[in-house]
Amino acid sequence: MAAQFGLRLRKGAATTALAAAAVAALAASQAPGVTTDSAGRQTTGSPSPDASPQADDAASDSRYYTDLPPLDSPTPTPGTGDSSGTTAAGELGIPATVLDAYKKAEASLRESKPGCNLPWQLLAAIGKVESGQASGGRVDADGTTYTKILGPVLNGGEFANISDTDNGAYDGDSTYDRAVGPMQFIPSTWEWAGRDGNSDGAKDPNNIYDAALAAGHYLCRFDWDLSNDGNLRSAILSYNNSTAYYNTVISWLESYRRGSHEIPDGTGSLPETPSGNGNNGNNNGNGRGGPTTSPSPTPPKTEKPGTDKPGGDKPGTDKPGGGSTTPPTPPPTTPPPPTPTDTVHHLEDAGTADLTATAGDTFAGKITARTETEAGKAVAKVRVRFTIVGDTDTTFTGGESVATMVTNSSGTATAPALVAGEKTGDVTIRVTVVGRSVAALDYTATVTARQADALARTTTTALTCVPGGEFAEQVEVKATNKGEVADKVAVKATLIKSVLDPTANDKGPYFKDADGKPVRALTALETDENGLLKLPKLYADDTVGTFLLRIEAEGGGIITVELKVEAAAESASPSPSA
Known part of the structure; x- marks a missing residue:
């Protein structure tokens, strides 16, 4: 499918704010241990990092989008000219290639980690919150974003302080790290979490197939069953340890579960409201430490250069009433206190x-x-x-x-x-x-190595053969170690010259190789899951006598089996007639 472009604008801020407030209240009411105040705002903070086995956050302390899904309402949005009542549902469209990546990741995890029960809608919810579905589906036919999606510089200012770990290979910054790609992985995390989701031989955080599969494995890495609410909460918080983040992801997850549809690549709506210390007035949460309120009128805000996100405002353009373009004098800052x-x-x-x-x-x-x-x-x-x-x-x-x-x-x-x-x-x-x-x-x-300290034949039948013939029974042994079955233990079998000379014999019984030639020593043998090993068929040359087969297991188990090659007994001659 050819990628299609022409990004459409979001609906008015008033409608978005109304939807955000209502869905935030719904999400908060569903979240374990989260309560709301009379306005439906969250009143609990983020859980302690010690509450669950925390792994290295894929996008910890990085900016994400707090825009919530629209309310599904039959009432058309004023001023849109839409009388069908489907405008809100249209906000739940997912670009075709991005949607395909999420579903392929779910299918892959269903095979590799079936106990995780990862729904593709969870990947879609995280992808919406992290990057607006790869900036509205601006990806090529292989799923790679046309431009890199980068989080803010993690230099210890508004966000975490993470010094460069990739020499700028992924994020273009050789001083500090930045979250990368549609699922916003920190470069050091991508190094071990990255996956090749489109089988092109590369692991690219900017490719939605690779990033979606990596995110799926990341969420499933502690054997969490995501059909369990508690495990689901732990998994989402391990991605970004913020209750507000969890609530936003859950809101999109439930909305996508109720219904979503495919839209052309490049036509997805872009989110507007990033998390962080600022608030542009489109919702009541700042995406970090709970709700904030802004004085009226909203004072101009000072943006750090290079912190623009897709769909966000440019620095200095949000002044109320089109006021002076002279940037305000930034307040003095004090260094943040040291973290543990x-x-x-x-x-x-x-x-x-x-x-x-x-x-x-x-x-x-x-x-x-x-x-x-x-x-x-x-x-x-x-x-x-x-x-x-x-x-x-x-x-x-x-x-x-x-x-x-x-x-x-x-x-x-x-x-x-x-x-x-x-x-x-x-x-x-x-x-x-x-x-x-x-x-x-x-x-x-x-x-x-796996070991066996004892070997024993499974039968007691004597092993005999005529010259030039084959032994009727294949030798089978059982391996044990400290009395327990010894499975997958390495074994070798050798037709030896004598008890005192364990080298391979040059005459007598033999096995056959793949070409049918005689061979009197076998290696690379292994017991099965029950500790059993059945050797290949044995054959005899024209030499008669008693011969020895030594079978040795890793760990010291040895058994020596006796083989006899003897001519067939002649029938007794009838007595002459009287």
Whole structure:
């Protein structure tokens, strides 16, 4: 489908404000633990970061749009010339390519993480709040935005202080980070959360297919079941830890669930009201710490250069009544007080237990690290990131390679349990402080091969054969380790010369390779999920005698099986007649 352009304008501010107030009250009434005042405004603040396992926020402390969905009303909007009563419903249209990306991400997560129950409408709600559905669907046929969608500079002013982590590769800023793309990922988060949603071999935060799939995996990363209201709330707050943000996303989610439709790319409406400390009068919430009220008339506001968002006002153009264009003198500013993260000087091990596990098992020990000041004092409420590095299939519980936890009152953060993969050897887990450049702390976890300390034949039948023939029964063994079934254990089988000489024999019984040639040593064998292994058929050459088959398992289990090759017994001759 060719992209179509010509963005349409939003309806009047009065209608938007009315809808916003009503839907805000509805959203707040549905949110767990959120109450409203007599005007329907939120009266609770954001939950504590310690309330749930917080990961590195995809767009934490970044500007988002607080515009709420319109009320579904049969009454046409005054002045629109629309007598059908469908104007409000038209605000729920989603650009075709963007909608396709959301639905494809849902389908992918349904296969890879079916227990998450991710609805595409949740991705649409977050995409609406984060970027107005990729700036109204301004994407090419492959789903890449025509221009980059960037959040504000995270330089510690109005928003968080996140020094550059990508050398400007994603956001074009080599000093500070900025949220990037239609789903607004911080570059350091994209490095581990990014996905290739359109199978083009790249992970691009500016591509709606890649960004939507990444957002889906991000929301599902803690094995949350999003059909559960509590899990859904935790997932949304992990994306942006703000009750106002949660309420806005929930409002759009419920609206999209009630009904939405596809519209041409490039024709979506753009949101107008960003979160932050300012308020342009279109709703009552500032998207952060709860409702705000503006004096009347609204005084001019001073914008920082470069903070314009798609659809927002330009700096200095919102003066009431078209007043003087001379910018006001900005008030003196004082540096913000240091955050707990700012006081962290180093990381220390906090008593991590032994990190050794057999392939496929969960490590008994967990990694614990403590954030400390230069004086060695513990620092609480700091985000600590645990990253599994290198080529390994070892993961944290839930299948992820990165987990971000918040330090407790003792300054300690504990990583989720490690699950050993099938690749054996040492695995490095790196611990860093989110938003603070301090020396990383590396841990080494060791994955050992699956083991069996005993092997036993499953039958007691004697194994015999005539010269040049084949043995009637295939040898089958069962592996155990400490009395328990030993599954997926590496095994090798060798037709040896003798008990004292375990090298491969050059005569007697043999297996056949893929070309039908004799082979007397087999490797790369493995027991099944029940600990069983059935060897290939055995054949005999023309050598008679007793031969030995040695079967060895990783972990020390050994069994030696006797094979006999002997000529067939001759039938007795009849006695001559008397």
